[in-house]
Amino acid sequence: MSGIYSYSGYETWLHRLDPRTKLVFTLSYLVLAFLLPSPVVIGGVPVPTPLIMCVIIIALIWGVARISPAEYAIFLIYLAPIILGIAFAHTFFLNTCPCFAPADVAVLGAASMNGLVRGFEIGFRIAAMGMCFLLFSFTTEPFTWGLSMYRAGLPYKGAFMFAFGMRFYPLLQEEYTTIREALQARGCDLLNGMNPVRLARGMSISAIPLGLGALNRSQNIALSMELRGFSFPEETGVERVLYRDIQLRPLDWLLIITWLGLLVTAIVLRITGVFAPNAFF
Amino acid sequence: MTTVPPLQLRDVSFSYPSSVEPVLRNINLTINSGEFVGIIAPTGSGKSTLLGLLGGIIPHYVRGDLQGQVLLEGVDTRELSLRKFASRVGMVLQDPDSQLFNLLVRDEIVWGLENRGVARAQMDARLDHILTFFNITALRDRITYDLSGGEKQRVVMAAVAVSQPDILLFDNPTSQLDPLGSELVIESVRRILEAHRTVVMVEDKLDELLEHADRLILLHRGEILLDCPPAAFVRHEAELERAGIVPSSVAQLALRLARAGHLSGTLPLTLADAVPVFRGLFPGAAPAPAPALPDAVPVAAERVSIAVRDVRFVYPPPRPIPAVKGVSLTFERASFVAIIGQNGSGKTTLARCMSGYLTPTSGTVLVGGENVHQLKTFRRARRIGYVFQNPSTQLFRQSVYDEVAFSLEYQGIAPAEAAGRVESILRMLDLWEQRELHPFRLSLGNKQRLAIACIAVLQPDALIVDEPTTGQDPRHARAVMELLTRLRDQYGTTIITITHAMSLAAEYCDRVVAMCRGEVLLDGTPRDVFAQREVLATTFVKPPSVTQLALELGIVPPPLNVDEAATMMHERLVR
Numbered sequence: 001m002s003g004i005y006s007y008s009g010y011e012t013w014l015h016r017l018d019p020r021t022k023l024v025f026t027l028s029y030l031v032l033a034f035l036l037p038s039p040v041v042i043g044g045v046p047v048p049t050p051l052i053m054c055v056i057i058i059a060l061i062w063g064v065a066r067i068s069p070a071e072y073a074i075f076l077i078y079l080a081p082i083i084l085g086i087a088f089a090h091t092f093f094l095n096t097c098p099c100f101a102p103a104d105v106a107v108l109g110a111a112s113m114n115g116l117v118r119g120f121e122i123g124f125r126i127a128a129m130g131m132c133f134l135l136f137s138f139t140t141e142p143f144t145w146g147l148s149m150y151r152a153g154l155p156y157k158g159a160f161m162f163a164f165g166m167r168f169y170p171l172l173q174e175e176y177t178t179i180r181e182a183l184q185a186r187g188c189d190l191l192n193g194m195n196p197v198r199l200a201r202g203m204s205i206s207a208i209p210l211g212l213g214a215l216n217r218s219q220n221i222a223l224s225m226e227l228r229g230f231s232f233p234e235e236t237g238v239e240r241v242l243y244r245d246i247q248l249r250p251l252d253w254l255l256i257i258t259w260l261g262l263l264v265t266a267i268v269l270r271i272t273g274v275f276a277p278n279a280f281f
Numbered sequence: 282m283t284t285v286p287p288l289q290l291r292d293v294s295f296s297y298p299s300s301v302e303p304v305l306r307n308i309n310l311t312i313n314s315g316e317f318v319g320i321i322a323p324t325g326s327g328k329s330t331l332l333g334l335l336g337g338i339i340p341h342y343v344r345g346d347l348q349g350q351v352l353l354e355g356v357d358t359r360e361l362s363l364r365k366f367a368s369r370v371g372m373v374l375q376d377p378d379s380q381l382f383n384l385l386v387r388d389e390i391v392w393g394l395e396n397r398g399v400a401r402a403q404m405d406a407r408l409d410h411i412l413t414f415f416n417i418t419a420l421r422d423r424i425t426y427d428l429s430g431g432e433k434q435r436v437v438m439a440a441v442a443v444s445q446p447d448i449l450l451f452d453n454p455t456s457q458l459d460p461l462g463s464e465l466v467i468e469s470v471r472r473i474l475e476a477h478r479t480v481v482m483v484e485d486k487l488d489e490l491l492e493h494a495d496r497l498i499l500l501h502r503g504e505i506l507l508d509c510p511p512a513a514f515v516r517h518e519a520e521l522e523r524a525g526i527v528p529s530s531v532a533q534l535a536l537r538l539a540r541a542g543h544l545s546g547t548l549p550l551t552l553a554d555a556v557p558v559f560r561g562l563f564p565g566a567a568p569a570p571a572p573a574l575p576d577a578v579p580v581a582a583e584r585v586s587i588a589v590r591d592v593r594f595v596y597p598p599p600r601p602i603p604a605v606k607g608v609s610l611t612f613e614r615a616s617f618v619a620i621i622g623q624n625g626s627g628k629t630t631l632a633r634c635m636s637g638y639l640t641p642t643s644g645t646v647l648v649g650g651e652n653v654h655q656l657k658t659f660r661r662a663r664r665i666g667y668v669f670q671n672p673s674t675q676l677f678r679q680s681v682y683d684e685v686a687f688s689l690e691y692q693g694i695a696p697a698e699a700a701g702r703v704e705s706i707l708r709m710l711d712l713w714e715q716r717e718l719h720p721f722r723l724s725l726g727n728k729q730r731l732a733i734a735c736i737a738v739l740q741p742d743a744l745i746v747d748e749p750t751t752g753q754d755p756r757h758a759r760a761v762m763e764l765l766t767r768l769r770d771q772y773g774t775t776i777i778t779i780t781h782a783m784s785l786a787a788e789y790c791d792r793v794v795a796m797c798r799g800e801v802l803l804d805g806t807p808r809d810v811f812a813q814r815e816v817l818a819t820t821f822v823k824p825p826s827v828t829q830l831a832l833e834l835g836i837v838p839p840p841l842n843v844d845e846a847a848t849m850m851h852e853r854l855v856r
Contacts, residue, residue, distance in 0.1 A: 007384065007424075009424050009427070070597065071597070141384055141385075142384055143383060143384050143385075143388060164382050167382060167383070167384060167426075170426060171378060171426070175674060178669055178671070178674045179674050179675075181638050181667070181669070182669055182674055182675040183677070184637075184638070184658050184661075184662070185636075185662060185666060185667045185668070185669075185675075185736055186662060186687060186688040186691070186735060186736070186739075187658055187659035187660075187661075187662030187663070187688065187691040187692055187739065188658070188659075188687075188690070188691050189658035189659075192658070205677045206677065208676075208677060209673060209674050209675070209676060209677060212673065212721065213673060213674060216673075217376075217378075217379055220374065220376060220379035220380075221379050221380075221382060223338065223342055223374075224374060224379055224380040224382070225382060226342065226363055226367070227336070227338075227363070227366075227367050227371075227372050227441075228367065228392060228393040228396065228440065228441070228444070229364065229367050229368075229393050229396035229397050229444070230396060231364065232364055232367070232396045232397055232398075233396060233398065235362070235364050236364070238397065238398040239398050240395055240396060240398060241394075241395055241398050241399060241400060241401060241404070242395060243387075243388065243391040243394070243395055243401060243404050244388070
């Protein structure tokens with residue numbers, strides 16, 4: 001695997017599923033993250049449901065797709081401050097903003113358990129969304145993804161360029177790593193660490209080589225594509241023949257129906273009030 | 282009946298919109314059917330522009346002022362679309378990564394056929410045929426970005442050739458490849474030639490063209506200086522020298538011996554041709570067994586620059602490859618060391634461990650007595666520098682001067698001292714006159730010098746330079762090596778270069794470390810290491826051609842360059 005959000009290349013049944021099946025799963029899962037009651041109480045402790053959903057995705061990626069969390073640890077590390085930041089903000093700002101609180105109310109006095117749990121809930125909801133796409137991109141070959149978009153009616157060139165974008169992404173990641181190390185060689189570690197201000201400065205410095213490198217490469221790629229007849233069908237009217245195509249198999253249909261069924265059930269339960277929002281408080 | 286040549290240029294001149302003078306001037310050239318034409322030129326002579334004209338990229342993709350006529354099978358290329366070109370002419374560019382757009386090899390190969398509406402059954406047949414033809418059947422279901430450089434370039438060649446173009450154009454197809462990769466690509470070109478296709482190849486490695494081309498064209502400053510068969514080509518010494526092109530070392534040696542009256546008739550151009558001819562000069566000469574490699578001389582403690590102690594490195598999952606397996610090396614201060622070996626032999630991983638970018642799985646690296654992995658970034662930069670292969674990824678500022686000064690920003694050096702150091706290094710590397718220019722306006726050779734200047738200005742104890750001569754013509758490649766020698770001599774910097782250029786390693790370095798499968802295979806002086814031909818062959822490394830020739834003739838210790846070889850052989854012949 002070449003990086004975060006890039007295809008892992010393993011051979012598992014999850015990898016072999018049709019991209020449309022995984023897309024239905026991903027979208028259903030995202031909606032479910034908002035519909036399911038949260039938090040749930042486990043051993044007296046309120047646990048945000050999206051956290052459980054994140055754990056399920058990690059387990060799926062690990063257990064079924066055979067990609068250990070160590071391979072995308074950097075993604076999890078970057079998620080942590082986002083989740084903590086959202087939780088922190090909600091802890092102090094959900095009910096009242098401490099800045100505008102009466103002078104005799106201490107800032108800590110504005111903290112609330114409700115805010116903390118809500119904050120984690122929202123943070124993990126965002127994490128669950130990111131993780132879902134992680135599962136999708138790790139297990140879905142970009143070109144079958146492009147094919148599914150083409151089959152869904154998108155023009156071939158658009159679908160192919162989208163798929164190619166996913167192929168291009170690992171190359172950019174490699175280039176970024178080289179640039180970061182080139183900066184280090186000059187004694188500059190702006191692109192290392194988590195300080196957002198330093199990172200922003202580092203990014204502004206590295207924008208020129210990264211941008212020019214990407215531009216140069218994309219120009220060469222565009223030329224190579226034209227030399228291999230990318231525009232041939234559009235210019236001549238010759239129909240493009242696809243060497244391989246995608247087809248939904250029974251397992252795909254079964255999973256799509258299951259996911260859509262779960263989604264509809266959750267919507268109904270939410271509308272009827274069975275899934276009450278914030279069931280704990 | 283006269284046949285129309287596939288490609289013809291008539292009085293062609295071309296200028297880019299931004300160029301002050303024409304890049305190509307009055308070019309008259311005819312490429313005949315089934316011919317293999319090699320184009321040799323120093324950097325900046327217009328060889329890629331010429332190839333662009335032959336491939337229809339100019340004027341259909343790249344614009345400029347085109348004078349004269351470029352004819353594809355008698356038709357002016359202005360009247361043809363790039364699509365029309367694509368069906369007759371296939372083009373393989375320098376960088377394989379920019380020519381692979383599909384994930385799997387099989388998809389990559391059939392992609393051009395899909396675009397042309399070829400029936401699926403026919404695609405299957407052509408795919409099988411081309412995989413067999415290029416001997417890459419095992420790669421069929423592999424992911425393209427996981428392939429080695431040589432494999433990638435062969436897949437690109439297969440993807441271009443599968444459309445069965447009559448003419449194939451190659452733009453430096455081996456420039457970014459290691460020796461094995463280059464050999465595999467050249468082998469594929471040989472196979473294409475057997476299929477009677479017309480091939481035009483721009484290539485910096487003259488040896489390859491001398492061996493296979495029917496005709497060689499020497500381009501210099503936009504004009505054709507020579508257009509003749511290889512045997513005649515190497516005899517035009519004045520033109521070659523004017524263009525800064527060095528004939529193959531074997532051809533040079535043969536010329537020297539011919540001038541001294543030892544050789545006559547058709548001169549050998551390649552090693553394979555030279556061996557029987559030279560055996561005739563030295564009757565009874567037979568390959569000598571390789572002498573034992575002398576034990577390494579221990580380096581005195583105060584002279585140690587870098588100490589690598591039992592370094593191991595295993596890449597993280599999903600492919601936990603042990604890339605370096607317990608390597609221990611000591612580098613002496615102010616030495617010039619070449620690390621050689623096949624791609625995947627662990628040399629770059631070792632260099633990255635030594636420079637602190639990678640933390641070894643076990644073992645330590647001491648630079649100037651300090652553990653490199655415990656140093657802060659700004660301190661580490663002063664201890665050990667690293668110059669990457671592609672200079673464009675190392676340039677961040679708006680002028681050459683600022684670019685070098687940027688390196689000192691994080692070192693807390695007083696402005697006056699910083700200014701002095703910047704000026705000094707720029708003058709030393711002949712970049713002072715260009716200090717106001719934007720770095721991206723420099724030539725490739727000067728960009729490489731600037732990248733070295735940016736690190737050298739920090740005056741590190743040691744400097745690792747990754748493939749400094751890749752993609753550079755022989756004159757620029759030598760200039761880079763001379764520059765590194767000057768840095769070593771002036772600042773006492775230990776220079777470590779990772780290289781595939783064996784002749785340059787032999788000529789400039791005082792020590793060669795050959796790596797294979799993560800271990801040190803050989804370590805010694807260039808003469809001692811390059812005498813071990815059989816051992817080097819296990820990592821697909823070949824000594825310089827003259828060294829190989831001398832070993833074939835039983836000359837031990839072998840010469841490392843043409844001068845030495847000519848002297849040794851001349852002395853033996855007059856004895």
